[in-house]
Amino acid sequence: MARNIRLPDPTTESGTVKWVTIAVAGLFMAVVLFIPLLAVFLEAFRLGAGAFLAAITEPDALAAIRLTLLVAAISVPLNMVFGVAAAWAIAKYEFKGKAFLTTLIDLPFSVSPVIAGLVYVLLFGSGSVLGPIFNSAGLQVLFAVPGVVLATLFVTFPFVARELIPLMEDQGTGDEEAAISLGAGGWQTFWRVTLPNIKWGLLYGVLLCNARVMGEFGAVSVVSGRLRGETVTMPLQIEILYNEYNFSAAFAVAALLALLALVTLILKALLERVYGRDHAGGVRH
Amino acid sequence: MSLAPSSRRGWRWKQPSVIPGFGLTLGFAIVYLCLIVLIPLAGVGWRSAALGWEEFWRIGTDARVLAALRTSFWTAALAALVNAVFGVIVAWVLVRYEFPGRRIVDAVVDLPFALPTAVAGIALTALYAPTGWIGQFFAPLGIRIAYTPIGIVIALIFIGLPFVVRTVQPVLEDFDREVEEAAATLGANRLQTIVSIILPALFPAILTGFALAFGRAVGEYGSVIFIAGNIPYVSEIAPLLIVMRLEEFNYPAATAIGAIMLILAFIVLFAVNLIQTWSRGRYGHGA
Numbered sequence: 001m002a003r004n005i006r007l008p009d010p011t012t013e014s015g016t017v018k019w020v021t022i023a024v025a026g027l028f029m030a031v032v033l034f035i036p037l038l039a040v041f042l043e044a045f046r047l048g049a050g051a052f053l054a055a056i057t058e059p060d061a062l063a064a065i066r067l068t069l070l071v072a073a074i075s076v077p078l079n080m081v082f083g084v085a086a087a088w089a090i091a092k093y094e095f096k097g098k099a100f101l102t103t104l105i106d107l108p109f110s111v112s113p114v115i116a117g118l119v120y121v122l123l124f125g126s127g128s129v130l131g132p133i134f135n136s137a138g139l140q141v142l143f144a145v146p147g148v149v150l151a152t153l154f155v156t157f158p159f160v161a162r163e164l165i166p167l168m169e170d171q172g173t174g175d176e177e178a179a180i181s182l183g184a185g186g187w188q189t190f191w192r193v194t195l196p197n198i199k200w201g202l203l204y205g206v207l208l209c210n211a212r213v214m215g216e217f218g219a220v221s222v223v224s225g226r227l228r229g230e231t232v233t234m235p236l237q238i239e240i241l242y243n244e245y246n247f248s249a250a251f252a253v254a255a256l257l258a259l260l261a262l263v264t265l266i267l268k269a270l271l272e273r274v275y276g277r278d279h280a281g282g283v284r285h
Numbered sequence: 286m287s288l289a290p291s292s293r294r295g296w297r298w299k300q301p302s303v304i305p306g307f308g309l310t311l312g313f314a315i316v317y318l319c320l321i322v323l324i325p326l327a328g329v330g331w332r333s334a335a336l337g338w339e340e341f342w343r344i345g346t347d348a349r350v351l352a353a354l355r356t357s358f359w360t361a362a363l364a365a366l367v368n369a370v371f372g373v374i375v376a377w378v379l380v381r382y383e384f385p386g387r388r389i390v391d392a393v394v395d396l397p398f399a400l401p402t403a404v405a406g407i408a409l410t411a412l413y414a415p416t417g418w419i420g421q422f423f424a425p426l427g428i429r430i431a432y433t434p435i436g437i438v439i440a441l442i443f444i445g446l447p448f449v450v451r452t453v454q455p456v457l458e459d460f461d462r463e464v465e466e467a468a469a470t471l472g473a474n475r476l477q478t479i480v481s482i483i484l485p486a487l488f489p490a491i492l493t494g495f496a497l498a499f500g501r502a503v504g505e506y507g508s509v510i511f512i513a514g515n516i517p518y519v520s521e522i523a524p525l526l527i528v529m530r531l532e533e534f535n536y537p538a539a540t541a542i543g544a545i546m547l548i549l550a551f552i553v554l555f556a557v558n559l560i561q562t563w564s565r566g567r568y569g570h571g572a
Contacts, residue, residue, distance in 0.1 A: 010465070010466065010469030010470075010475070011462055011465040011466055011469060011478075012381070012475075013475055014475075017475075018382055021374060021377065021378055021382070022378050022382055022384050024371075024374055025371070025374045025375045025377075025378040025379075025390075026378075026390070028371045028374070028375065029375060029390055029393065029394075031419075032371075032442055032443055032446060033393050033394075033396050033397070033443070033446070034393065035412060035418070035419070036405060036408040036409055036412060036443065037393075037396060037400070037408070039408045039411055039412050039418065040404060040407075040408045043408075043411055081313075082313070082314060082317045082318075085309075085310040085311075085313045085314045085317075086310070086314035086318075088306060088310040089307060089310040089311035089314050090314075092302065092304050092306075092307075093299060093300065093302050093304070093307050093311075094299065094300035094302075095298055095299035095300070095311075096298050096299070101314075101315075101318075103554075103558075104318060104322070104323070105314075105318065106554075107322055107326070107554075108322055110500055110550045110551070110553065110554045111326070111504065111547065111550055112503070112504025112505070112506065112524050112546055112550065113504065113506055113507070113524075114504065114506050114524040114525075114527050114528055114543075115329070115504070115524075115527070115543050115546060115547060115550075117528075117531075118329065118527060118531065118539055118540070118543045119325035119326055119328055119329055119543075120325060121531055121536070121539075122325075122328045122329060122332050122536065122540060123324075123325050123328050125536065126534065126536075127536065150321070153321050154321055154322060154325065157318075157321055157322055173302070173304060176304045177303055177304065180303050180304060180305070181303070185305075186304075186305035186306045189304070189305075190306070208398065208399075211398070211399045212398075214401070215399075215400070215401025215402065215403070215404070216401070217401060217402050217403040217506065217507035218402070218505075218506035218507050218524065221506075221507075221528065222527075222528060222531060234401075235401050235402075235403040235404070235507065236403075238403045238404065238407060239403055239511075242407050242511065247407075247411075250407055251407065251408075251411075254401075254403070254404040254407060254408070257400070257401045257403075257404050258400060258404055260399075261396065261399035261400040261401070261404075262399075264399040265392050265393065265395055265396065265399050266392070268392070268395065268399075269388070269391075269392040
């Protein structure tokens with residue numbers, strides 16, 4: 001008869017230690033992450049649902065929402081095409097300087113968002129070479145929508161590439177070589193073989209890229225010039241309202257972005273279940 | 286020795302491949318990289334060089350600039366340190382323990398990546414202001430959190446947490462439990478096993494997470510400016526000083542401060558790469 005004595009497992013901690021550790025981690029997470037998130041929604045609805053709706057439907061807020069969507073609609077596809085091209089070149093071929101190129105692609109993650117804005121001010125601002133050329137061609141870059149797009153592109157540059165490079169390196173070149181040897185063309189191979197292989201990883205990268213595009217603040221605030229209704233994105237609108245002590249309106253717009261963050265996290269968790277945590281482990285977002 | 290000539294003959298810039306599109310994809314990637322990132326960044330170097338060394342030095346050693354750099358540095362270091370400690374605990378709990386709500390906690394770790402920094406900034410300020418939910422408990426004790434450097438540290442802890450958790454977590458998941466069993470068999474108690482077997486193996490990952498969190502925190506702007514109070518010489522961070530100089534159209538000063546921060550960012554990046562190379566050689570995995 002088996003004796004019913006439970007020996008302590010030598011590779012786990014005792015129950016007390018376990019629950020104390022969980023409590024410490026839980027408390028830390030609550031104070032640092034959960035409570036601030038909760039605060040956004042509570043502050044947004046402090047004056048009731050009517051005030052919330054009024055705050056997010058007033059003309060300046062609507063203009064900010066429109067601009068944020070416009071910037072995302074331009075920036076995300078551009079960085080997506082770049083990410084796919086860069087990952088194709090880096091993962092499907094062996095060439096010298098590959099590691100260096102990968103480091104350069106990651107560079108924007110190491111640079112302060114404010115500097116991402118600064119570089120475009122220096123490039124297109126007063127005293128620059130390019131600014132007057134573009135101006136005489138009738139294209140205002142700085143303190144206009146093109147500047148906002150450029151600064152956003154810089155900050156979110158590595159997202160898709162970073163997600164796809166390790167994924168495509170793991171998948172190797174066998175599928176593509178088989179397709180080519182069976183007579184498929186380059187584009188055919190990409191659309192019919194490679195894209196189905198990488199679709200979840202691509203979606204994952206696009207999702208994270210989009211979240212950062214819509215929420216970018218530092219870089220955009222430097223190049224925007226804050227022309228109300230013209231160059232103010234949602235995060236900038238939050239700042240403007242907050243600095244006018246219009247707190248509930250600021251939190252109303254903030255709640256929309258927090259909702260976007262929550263949707264992003266949920267989709268991200270679902271995607272990780274579909275295609276595995278191993279590939280969805282990019283740390284430096 | 287005899288291999289040298291043949292290996293030289295065999296030197297190729299690129300290995301041959303039947304897959305088409307190398308020129309197109311690499312060409313596009315490099316052109317886009319240059320247009321969006323490299324040329325604009327080079328502009329900072331070029332404009333800094335145009336300032337001349339003396340002017341650069343004068344701006345860089347200005348008392349207010351030095352104070353802002355100091356503030357940025359110690360707050361980022363302290364926040365990264367707090368994250369290194371609690372990030373390991375959170376990663377440990379997520380990997381080793383089963384408890385209700387584990388999946389939700391795991392998903393929420395990434396919140397700072399998804400939540401716009403301005404939203405985090407105003408939310409933390411609302412919480413930690415003297416009249417806020419959390420700040421009201423500290424105000425009677427004479428402790429002010431928002432509008433002081435402590436507030437900056439709070440914001441930077443928020444921003445940096447996922448970096449440590451997400452670098453330590455996979456290494457802990459891959460950790461070979463048999464090593465722990467061996468330690469236990471040899472008579473080590475649990476604490477000894479954790480301190481002298483597990484933590485040393487996690488160390489490169491913790492260091493990488495610390496460096497990433499620090500690098501992000503030094504350049505952070507959006508979440509900090511709301512809670513910092515932005516008092517010159519006290520709670521003014523270097524990125525804010527860049528923004529202020531730009532708003533005054535004082536481009537030389539903004540450029541010089543930006544160049545200093547860029548150099549620091551490259552040092553952090555270099556350190557991370559060194560840690561990973563060292564860790565790969567020692568433990569067989571990049572942190």
